[in-house]
Amino acid sequence: MTTQQQTGQEKAPVQEQVVGPVEMSLRQDGRSRMAGNTQAFLRKHAPFNKMQPDALQHFAEKAQIVFYAAGNEIVGPDSGKVRFFYLIESGKVQARQAGEVTVTEYSILSLGVGESFPIGAVTAGRPSTNRYTAVEDTFCYQLPAEDFLVLLTSSPEFNLFCTRYIASLLDQSRRQLQLQFSQRASEQQTLNSPLAGIGSRSPITVSPETPLRAALETMSKAGVGSLVVAGDDRKAVGVFTRTDLLDRVVLAELPLTTPVGQAMSPNPFIIEEHATAYDAMFAMATHGIRHVLVTDAEGRLTGVVSERDLFSLQRVGLRQIRQSIDSAHNVEALQQAAADVRQLSFNMLAQGVGAEQLTQFISALNDALTRRVIQLNLENHNFDGIEWAWLAFGSEGRDEQTFSTDQDNGIVFAPPEGAAVDTLKQRFLAYALDVNNNLDRVGFPLCKGNIMASNPQWCLTLEEWKDQFGTWIRMPQPDALLNATIFFDFRALYGKSELADAMRRHLLALTASNPMFLRAMAKNALDVEPPLGKIRDFLTDLEPGHPGKIDLKKYGSRIFVDVARIYAMASGVHNTNSIQRLRLAAQRLSIRSDEINAVLEGLNFIQLLRLQHQYLEGEPGTQGDNLIDPDTLNELDRRILKESFRQARKIQARLKLDYQVQ
Amino acid sequence: MLGLKKFLFRGSAQANLPDDVRASLELWRASKSPPLDDLHFHTRYVVVDIVSSGPNPDSDQLLGIAASSVWKGAIQPDDTFYVDFSTLDGEGSTVDRELTAFLLFAAKAPLVTYHIPYVGGFLQRAFKERLGVDFQPQWVDLAWLLPSMFEDKGDTVMPLDHWLEVFGLEAGMGRRDAMVNTLLLARIFQMTTVRAVGKQVDTATHLIDESRASSFLRRNH
Numbered sequence: 024m025t026t027q028q029q030t031g032q033e034k035a036p037v038q039e040q041v042v043g044p045v046e047m048s049l050r051q052d053g054r055s056r057m058a059g060n061t062q063a064f065l066r067k068h069a070p071f072n073k074m075q076p077d078a079l080q081h082f083a084e085k086a087q088i089v090f091y092a093a094g095n096e097i098v099g100p101d102s103g104k105v106r107f108f109y110l111i112e113s114g115k116v117q118a119r120q121a122g123e124v125t126v127t128e129y130s131i132l133s134l135g136v137g138e139s140f141p142i143g144a145v146t147a148g149r150p151s152t153n154r155y156t157a158v159e160d161t162f163c164y165q166l167p168a169e170d171f172l173v174l175l176t177s178s179p180e181f182n183l184f185c186t187r188y189i190a191s192l193l194d195q196s197r198r199q200l201q202l203q204f205s206q207r208a209s210e211q212q213t214l215n216s217p218l219a220g221i222g223s224r225s226p227i228t229v230s231p232e233t234p235l236r237a238a239l240e241t242m243s244k245a246g247v248g249s250l251v252v253a254g255d256d257r258k259a260v261g262v263f264t265r266t267d268l269l270d271r272v273v274l275a276e277l278p279l280t281t282p283v284g285q286a287m288s289p290n291p292f293i294i295e296e297h298a299t300a301y302d303a304m305f306a307m308a309t310h311g312i313r314h315v316l317v318t319d320a321e322g323r324l325t326g327v328v329s330e331r332d333l334f335s336l337q338r339v340g341l342r343q344i345r346q347s348i349d350s351a352h353n354v355e356a357l358q359q360a361a362a363d364v365r366q367l368s369f370n371m372l373a374q375g376v377g378a379e380q381l382t383q384f385i386s387a388l389n390d391a392l393t394r395r396v397i398q399l400n401l402e403n404h405n406f407d408g409i410e411w412a413w414l415a416f417g418s419e420g421r422d423e424q425t426f427s428t429d430q431d432n433g434i435v436f437a438p439p440e441g442a443a444v445d446t447l448k449q450r451f452l453a454y455a456l457d458v459n460n461n462l463d464r465v466g467f468p469l470c471k472g473n474i475m476a477s478n479p480q481w482c483l484t485l486e487e488w489k490d491q492f493g494t495w496i497r498m499p500q501p502d503a504l505l506n507a508t509i510f511f512d513f514r515a516l517y518g519k520s521e522l523a524d525a526m527r528r529h530l531l532a533l534t535a536s537n538p539m540f541l542r543a544m545a546k547n548a549l550d551v552e553p554p555l556g557k558i559r560d561f562l563t564d565l566e567p568g569h570p571g572k573i574d575l576k577k578y579g580s581r582i583f584v585d586v587a588r589i590y591a592m593a594s595g596v597h598n599t600n601s602i603q604r605l606r607l608a609a610q611r612l613s614i615r616s617d618e619i620n621a622v623l624e625g626l627n628f629i630q631l632l633r634l635q636h637q638y639l640e641g642e643p644g645t646q647g648d649n650l651i652d653p654d655t656l657n658e659l660d661r662r663i664l665k666e667s668f669r670q671a672r673k674i675q676a677r678l679k680l681d682y683q684v685q
Numbered sequence: 686m687l688g689l690k691k692f693l694f695r696g697s698a699q700a701n702l703p704d705d706v707r708a709s710l711e712l713w714r715a716s717k718s719p720p721l722d723d724l725h726f727h728t729r730y731v732v733v734d735i736v737s738s739g740p741n742p743d744s745d746q747l748l749g750i751a752a753s754s755v756w757k758g759a760i761q762p763d764d765t766f767y768v769d770f771s772t773l774d775g776e777g778s779t780v781d782r783e784l785t786a787f788l789l790f791a792a793k794a795p796l797v798t799y800h801i802p803y804v805g806g807f808l809q810r811a812f813k814e815r816l817g818v819d820f821q822p823q824w825v826d827l828a829w830l831l832p833s834m835f836e837d838k839g840d841t842v843m844p845l846d847h848w849l850e851v852f853g854l855e856a857g858m859g860r861r862d863a864m865v866n867t868l869l870l871a872r873i874f875q876m877t878t879v880r881a882v883g884k885q886v887d888t889a890t891h892l893i894d895e896s897r898a899s900s901f902l903r904r905n906h
Contacts, residue, residue, distance in 0.1 A: 041705035046766075046786035053765030056864035057753060061762075088868070089760035090875035113853065160852075162872060165759065 024377065058083035061164065068137035070184035078178035086164040088112070091157035098141060099154035104592055105144040107165035110137050114161025118153045133158070142188050143662065145171055147560070152657055164165030218303055218317050219296040222328035226316075228253045231260055238263060238283040251316060252287045257323040258577060259316050261287030291316050294327055303328050348391045355398070356463050357392060361466040364388040382435045382630060383611060386422040389467070390415075390516055393432075396461045397517045404454035409447065411436035412518035413458075416474060420512040420583065422600045425633050429468040430459060431509060433481035435488055435522045444484060451482050474509060485522055489529045496533045499543035511588060512599045527597055534592045545682035548585035549675055553668035560665055561653045569650050575636070576649040579629040582671040586678050601626065614677075615616060625670030628663050702816065703778045710816060718793040721889035723821065725878040728889045729756040729764075730825070731790075732797045732871040734838045735804050736771070736863045742806025746770075750787055750808075751863035753871050754794070755878075760871045781815055788818070795823040795889050797874050799845050818824045823893050827873060829900035830892075836881045848868055849872060 061083040065071035071079060091097050097116060098105060109116075111134060118140060134140060134155075144151040145168050166174070174181050228251045229238050242250055249264040257361040263283055271277065271286040292306060293316045303315045307633050317326040349358045368385045397413055417431035418424050434451050438444045455476035463469050483491065492510075495503035511530060515523035534540055554562040554573050563571045565578065573579070587601040590608035598604050602623055609619040636651050653661055678684070702710070719729065723839050732751040749770040754764040768783045782814075797803040801824050812820040831848055832840050838851045849856045854869055861869075868887030881887065 041703070042709040042782050042785050042789065045782045046789050047787050049768045049783060050790065051762075052769075053751065053767040053864065054762050055755065055764045056751070056767050056862065057760075057765050057868060060865055060868055084762055087761055088872065088875075089759045090877070090879065091873065092879045095879075113855070160876065161873075289821050 054084055059249070061086055061088075064164075068110075070180050073180045073182070074178050077115045078181060080164060081170065081177070085139070085170040086110070086166045089163050089165050091116075091163065093155050093157055093159050095162075095164070097155040097157060097161075098151050100150050100152060100413075103150055104148060104168075105141055105151050106168050108139060108142070108145045108168065108171040109155070110164040110166070112162040112164055113165075114157060115159040115164075116140070116161055117156050117158045119156065120153060138583045142185050146175070146185060147662060149661075173189055214337060218294065218298050218300060218315075218328055219325070221300055221303075222317065222326050224326050226251050226327040228257070228259075228324065229263075229283055230254060231282060231287070233283045234280050235277065235283055235286060236279040239268070239596065249314065251291070252283055252326060253324050257295060259291050259318070259324045260284070261289045262291045262314070262316070263287040293318055293322070295320065300328075344388065345391060348388070348395050351395055351399075354396070354464050357395060357461075357465045361392055364392065365466075382423045382425060386424045387417060387636040389419065389424055389428070392465055393462060393467070394517050396433065396465060397458055400454060400461065403457065404450065406436075406450070406454075409436060409439060409442075410519045410522060411451070412515040412520060412522045413476065414513050414523060415516045416513050417509050418512075419516075420514050420599050423584070424516075424582075424632070425630070430462055430470045431474045432459075432476045432516070433483070433510075433513075435478045435483060435485055435526065437485050437513075437519075439523060448479065448482060448484075452477055452479060455482055462561060472516045486527060488526050492530050493527070493533060496537050496540045498532075499540050501547075504543060508547075508585060508588065511592070514599055531592065531595050532599075535595070541589055542682045542684070544585075544589050544592075545678050546684045548582070548589060549679060549684055550583060551578060552675070553582060553671040555665065555668050555672065561659060561668075563653060564649065571654070572650040572652050575629055575633050575651055576648050579649075579668070579671065580626060580633065582583070582675060583626040583629075586674050589682075590680065622670045622674050625667035628667045632660070632664065686738075690790050701777075702781055706778070706781045706785050706816070709789060710818065710856060711720065713785070713788045713793075716793060721795065721893070723889070724887055725882065725889070725892070726758050729754050729792075729794045730868055730874065730889070732874055733791075733804060733808075734870060735807050736769075737803075737807050740803065742803065742810055745807075747807045747811045748865050751867040752787070752790065753867050755769040755797070755871050755874055758875070760868065760875070765864075769802050784811060784815055788812075788845045791822070793822070795825055795893060797825045797827065799826070799870055800828045801826045802875050823889070825874075825889075825892055825896045826900060827870060827877065830877060830896045831873070833895065833899040834884070845870075852876065 047056065058080060061543060062079055065074075065079055065083060071082065086569055091114075093114075096102075098107075113136055116134040118134060118137075140155055141151040141153060144153075148168065175185060176182070226240060227245050227247055229241060231252050231254065233241075233252075237291075242248070249262055251259050251263040252263055253259045261284065263286060267288055269287055272279075272281075275286075277286060292312055292314075294303060294306060296317045296319060306312070306315055313329060315328045316324060317328055319325050344360060344363045347363070348357065351357045351360060368388070393413075393415070397481070412435050414420070414433040414435055416433060419431055432455075434455055436447065436451060438447050446588060459469060459475045459477045469475065474481060495507050495510075499507075513523060513526065554565055556562045561573060563573055566572060566574055583605070584601045587608070589606040589611065590596075591598065591604035594608045594611040596607045598605050598607060598609070605619055605623060605626075608614075609616065632651065633649055636649070653664065656664065721728070731752050731754050733750060735747060735751075736746055736749035737745050749769045750766065752766040754761050756764065766787060768787065770780055770783070805820075805824060809820045812818040827848075828842055828845075831838075832842060835851075839847065846856065849869060852873060854872060856865075856869060878892070881892055881895070886892055
């Protein structure tokens, strides 16, 4: 007894050491048993059934079980940063797009047993964009976000599953982005257009005295579901539709000899042709009708607008714009055409045209506009007998114009034997000044850096241009390298394009014999890195005047463009467009096509985002910028943007390796 | 008088208890009961089921306890407990320590089970005989509570398997492991608390009262 007591006294605070560990061990037993129970479920569902035992064990030991009664929200945009990854054990959950902008293909999606959510949000550590609601009594396993992230790094199978899932969303997101544009486009076009230009111009009419049989035959022959009943004065007195046929003829047992006037719906809804599509839409919505009769000021029928017409309005056509540009006789007419270009580009964006085609298309129409301005000014300036060309530089030179592009241009000319070069140059400068000012009025702002043909520095003879290129290449000072990024992306917009070809051949010959120059270009191109954060997704404090924003041009597209230029020059590619440059250079340098395609996708997405930003967020009539706040992007766009920046980093890494830049 | 009481109720059992067990029991006794007037979400409930050698708490043996907590709406894997006495063959101090460990685990939380006379009966006898503890926790009995909460699904006291079927819970075939059973009870309890809130039974106190009242009403009417 004594011994026992002494032992007890010695180990007085001992219970922590004895009962405590027993409790810990029995808790561990409980956890293992519960985990075993959870694992039995996991083994029946992908991707868990493919996961390694220790990863599965980790999931099972951390996953809590929660219950949501039918109708209750599980997680949504207002729940803040997502704290759990959910896996449905039983029941059914509905995912619904929150907010006005749809991110994914579906607006409502039903999730069942073995499916999980919200994968994108929990991976990115953001609030969910979807609202997840239990539609049946539902049990879920909920894995805390931190354990989810551990699993992402420790289980390749789980990682692959989530990555693939997100990748499929990225694709959907891109398509939705276009959809979003098309919605806006159709609204914009329909609502303010006068009814005079919409719908059927020659509606089928019959007089009130027409017997029903004849009226029905007319409907049948014309393949229409309704007739307008109007007198000889073309004033509508009623409408006869298929519904009327059933209600007022068949069920009322009217003989087919009855005049249609007795069976029609009288007092049709009439609207004047100066009213807008919006008014018609409003009337249809208010009165629950599908057709609106359109009349002139005297009340005579001029047309019928159906619900369907309002949604398929004629869009501004490419051909019309080209015609109006080519036939414009003054700057004012071109201003209107420029506005149409912008509208048409936007419509194309809405119709799902990708960034690559779209930027080329904008460039093509801007080229036409610019050419017309150049031509119009030639009426006041005569250069007969002189070989010259108008050059486009920078984004215009690369066919990569977005909605906001200022002027970057120059002139190359070949003075005839014995001509006074200076006098000729003065004439070109005077001409260029007029062109530059007119371009500004048409919507291409003057270049802040004065890279314009009216600047004597950039109005040069062919020989001067060759010398200029030679100087930059032989002495790659910072200024020279900066100029190279603008002036080496040139093409002839008007005039003798052979002059530009000669410049290009000279340029490529020079770069081939000066490997140090490309290395210096490479070093320069690596100065700016994509704004990927180590902790946060993005670095948003790189632009001093714009905290919280990312310059998509400076830290995005320009990285691709710079790399493309170097590889193009290194492999003798004549093209100036970055995508063409990268594609062609990749072939010549044996870069794998899937690798280059991923890079091009990245560039295209950034360009698309720039276009979207410039159009949707730019104030009407002002130049949009390239500054986006990543926090305002939806979660999926953020992820695509991040992936696009990763591609930028990847191609920079390749450049670094190829040119041995430290 | 005091000595006699001690002798009768806990003295005899406690006299032979290892010191660490005795110290733990003192700690447990001195510990405060958690408040029962918080919302279900904030209340830690301990769902418990047992394994026994037969149906009679007075003569059959308690062979195991499986418990898990329901807390913040979730069944928490980090807060579960499982003990199997069947292999110990009644080996004294180990059983005492394990029973004490259960008390520490439960920490005076309200206990949820299916059919108190069975589960409570075995636990009470074990704690009395082994530790000299008069085990009187706050009980919630799902067997009585379910018919009053889910009158649309069954208005009499039914075997657990019937409820599992009614709720569409997959119970598996054959004899269930005590932990599996506890986890099924815990799921049913989660459903019950949601239903209870809809009936303004939104705290542990209310739930315990409701459990008592329904068992009283059904037994007497």
